[in-house]
Amino acid sequence: MAKLTAWDRQRVALRAEITTAACALFVQQGFEETTVDQIVETVGISRRSFFRYFGSKEDVLLGDLSARGDAVARALAERPDGEDPWDALRAALVAAAPETFSDPVADLAIARMMHETPSLRARLFEKRRHWTDALVPLTARHIDAPDAQFTASAIVGAVLSCVDTASDAWIASEGKADMADLYDRAVTAIRTPRRQAAAGEEAAAGQEAAAGKEAAAG
Amino acid sequence: MAKLTAWDRQRVALRAEITTAACALFVQQGFEETTVDQIVETVGISRRSFFRYFGSKEDVLLGDLSARGDAVARALAERPDGEDPWDALRAALVAAAPETFSDPVADLAIARMMHETPSLRARLFEKRRHWTDALVPLTARHIDAPDAQFTASAIVGAVLSCVDTASDAWIASEGKADMADLYDRAVTAIRTPRRQAAAGEEAAAGQEAAAGKEAAAG
DNA sequence: GCCATCCTGGCACCAAGTGCCAGGATGGCA
DNA sequence: TGCCATCCTGGCACTTGGTGCCAGGATGGC
Numbered sequence: 001m002a003k004l005t006a007w008d009r010q011r012v013a014l015r016a017e018i019t020t021a022a023c024a025l026f027v028q029q030g031f032e033e034t035t036v037d038q039i040v041e042t043v044g045i046s047r048r049s050f051f052r053y054f055g056s057k058e059d060v061l062l063g064d065l066s067a068r069g070d071a072v073a074r075a076l077a078e079r080p081d082g083e084d085p086w087d088a089l090r091a092a093l094v095a096a097a098p099e100t101f102s103d104p105v106a107d108l109a110i111a112r113m114m115h116e117t118p119s120l121r122a123r124l125f126e127k128r129r130h131w132t133d134a135l136v137p138l139t140a141r142h143i144d145a146p147d148a149q150f151t152a153s154a155i156v157g158a159v160l161s162c163v164d165t166a167s168d169a170w171i172a173s174e175g176k177a178d179m180a181d182l183y184d185r186a187v188t189a190i191r192t193p194r195r196q197a198a199a200g201e202e203a204a205a206g207q208e209a210a211a212g213k214e215a216a217a218g
Numbered sequence: 219m220a221k222l223t224a225w226d227r228q229r230v231a232l233r234a235e236i237t238t239a240a241c242a243l244f245v246q247q248g249f250e251e252t253t254v255d256q257i258v259e260t261v262g263i264s265r266r267s268f269f270r271y272f273g274s275k276e277d278v279l280l281g282d283l284s285a286r287g288d289a290v291a292r293a294l295a296e297r298p299d300g301e302d303p304w305d306a307l308r309a310a311l312v313a314a315a316p317e318t319f320s321d322p323v324a325d326l327a328i329a330r331m332m333h334e335t336p337s338l339r340a341r342l343f344e345k346r347r348h349w350t351d352a353l354v355p356l357t358a359r360h361i362d363a364p365d366a367q368f369t370a371s372a373i374v375g376a377v378l379s380c381v382d383t384a385s386d387a388w389i390a391s392e393g394k395a396d397m398a399d400l401y402d403r404a405v406t407a408i409r410t411p412r413r414q415a416a417a418g419e420e421a422a423a424g425q426e427a428a429a430g431k432e433a434a435a436g
Numbered sequence: 437g438c439c440a441t442c443c444t445g446g447c448a449c450c451a452a453g454t455g456c457c458a459g460g461a462t463g464g465c466a
Numbered sequence: 467t468g469c470c471a472t473c474c475t476g477g478c479a480c481t482t483g484g485t486g487c488c489a490g491g492a493t494g495g496c
Contacts, residue, residue, distance in 0.1 A: 002430035006462065007473065035451065046476045051453065084412050122340030123349075129339075143412075147403070150387060154407035165372045185365070189372035189408060194302050194361070224493065225442065253482065264445045269484065 005027045013036045015053050020041050022060045027109050031061075031117045058123040061110060065124070069131035071096035085142040085152065086187065089135070095179065108175040115171050132156055162186035231262070233271050236261050240278045243378040245327050250278075276341040278304045279328060283342070286347035289314035296354045303370065304405065307377045312398065326393040331427055333389050382403035 023044045025034045036057055040047045054060050076092035083091075116118045132153075140152035166182035222421045243252045254275055258265045272278050294310035301309075332338045350371075358370035384400035 005473095009356075010474085036453090037451085048454090048477070049224065049475060052474080055453090057452075064262065092307065118340075118344055122343065125340065125343050126336055146342060150383070151407040154383045154404040157404075158376050158408040161375035161379040162233050162372060165368070165375050168371065169368055185368065186372040186375075189369040190376040191411075193409075194304070223442095228443085254484090255482085266446070266485090267444060270443080273484090275483070 002195070010054075014043075016051065018045070018053055019060055019063075023110070024058075026061070026113060030119060031057075031113050058120055061120060062123050062127060065127045066130065068096060069127065069134065072131065073134040073138060075154065076135060081141070083142055085155050086159070086191075087140050088142050089139060089156070090183070090187075091158075093163070093183070097120070097180070107156070108171070111167070111171055111175075115168070128160060131162065158190060159187075162190065229271075232261075232263070236268065236271055237265070237278055237281075241328070244279070244331060249275075249331050249338060275342070276338055279332065279338060279343050280345060283345045284348065286314060287345065287352065290349065291352040291356060297360070299359070301360055303357050303373050304377070304409075306360050307357060307374070308401070308405075311377075311381070311401070315398070326389070329385070329389055331395075333386070346378060350378065375392060376408060377405075380408065 018039065022034070025038060025042065033147045034057075036047060036050055039057075039060075040050050045049075054063060072092050072095075075095035076088060079088040079091060114124055135156045136149065136152045140148040141155050143151050143155075145151055162183055163186075165186040166179055169182045169186075170177050170179055236257065240252070240257045243256060243260065252275075254265060254268055257278075258268050261268075262397035272281060290310050290313075294306060297306040298310060332342055353374045354370045355365065357374050358366040361369050361373075363369055367408045380401055381404075383404040383409075384397060386397050387404075388397055
């Protein structure tokens with residue numbers, strides 16, 4: 001199967017070299033301040049070739065993120081049938097964690113950069129949107145309700161939102177906090193009822209309409 | 219106070235004219251397929267002036283979104299002190315609803331465009347990130363816990379995620395569904411316990427754990 | 437009527453991407 | 467060993483969004 005030609009080796013090596021050089025420049029002088037021409041010059045390849053290896057400057061940092069999304073989806077697909085959707089998603093996230101949020105030190109700088117650079121955030125969200133598309137149908141399988149698809153969308157959205165919240169806190173903690181713990185705390189924060197009255201009202205609002213009138217109130 | 223000079227009038231009128239012309243082109247041939255030069259030519263102004271009125275092509279559609287965010291923040295600030303954060307946020311959203319998600323027909327096309335165009339989605343998320351920054355401290359006020367800030371982040375994130383889910387469904391329904399109803403259903407979907415076992419485990423993870431010691435666990 | 441202020445257009449410029457084409461390295465095959 | 471298809475590369479030209487700069491015209495207070 002693995003017939004590695006000289007091209008393949010060269011390609012992998014060059015791709016790695018570009019990534020290394022680019023990351024060094026990014027960390028050193030910032031993402032937006034680093035131009036593709038600079039990267040190209042450092043590595044010693046042509047501008048045109050760079051864009052053959054990476055579709056965009058952002059892809060140098062976000063390239064393998066799609067693969068990570070696939071890993072989560074694969075892990076989710078293997079969860080047992082009757083499992084609670086939250087548990088299934090959490091397990092899938094953890095299963096893909098070795099490549100999702102481990103890595104020791106230098107990743108903090110990268111993470112902070114993604115956190116602070118608009119164009120990186122934008123691409124990140126874009127990739128994550130594809131995760132969502134893959135995750136929603138797989139999650140719907142864990143929900144028995146007439147509107148399983150809708151419920152699944154809401155849950156997947158909330159889960160990814162919790163991942164975000166956890167990431168933010170993780171970065172704020174200088175990478176010292178534990179990601180899984182932060183995630184669990186975020187989920188707890190949104191799922192724990194804060195007042196009984198509210199819980200009662202929301203339960204009543206549930207499946208059936210409940211709205212329409214509130215819309216008019218606005 | 220309102221000393222409207224000829225400049226002001228001209229500015230407002232021109233801005234509106236640009237918006238109208240641009241939207242027409244966008245709807246007609248798509249957002250990405252429409253170039254700034256085309257817009258400029260239709261309106262009869264210079265390219266340079268266009269970018270004086272709108273910081274980017276996307277801003278033509280997303281320009282007033284920051285104002286909407288401010289409206290939500292203002293509404294949230296006026297909520298009574300002891301109120302449940304979810305209720306407060308919902309009320310704030312509804313209070314700002316007249317400019318947040320009313321508008322009858324043509325908005326569906328715009329909404330769908332925002333939903334489908336990557337660069338628009340990106341800017342949208344960017345704007346919404348500013349909402350978050352404004353909303354989190356205002357929400358923390360409604361939470362009494364040692365980690366109110368973190369909890370508030372999680373809740374605001376989840377609420378906006380629900381708005382997203384609702385928007386998606388609203389678009390999917392061709393604008394026929396009721397936004398407030400969809401939002402409530404999304405919140406219910408993520409806050410309703412699906413299995414008791416999971417609830418117990420999550421509750422155990424809860425409140426304490428501010429930071430620090432769990433870091434070692436990682 | 438004079439002058440500061442504001443807005444405009446036009447120019448040059450930068451950075452990210454893309455399409456196209458010629459040329460060189462690679463590897464299968466005779 | 468030589469031949470040929472394949473793949474990759476570099477370079478060029480081009481498009482698009484966006485910005486800095488500067489000269490010139492309209493506006494409005496005095």
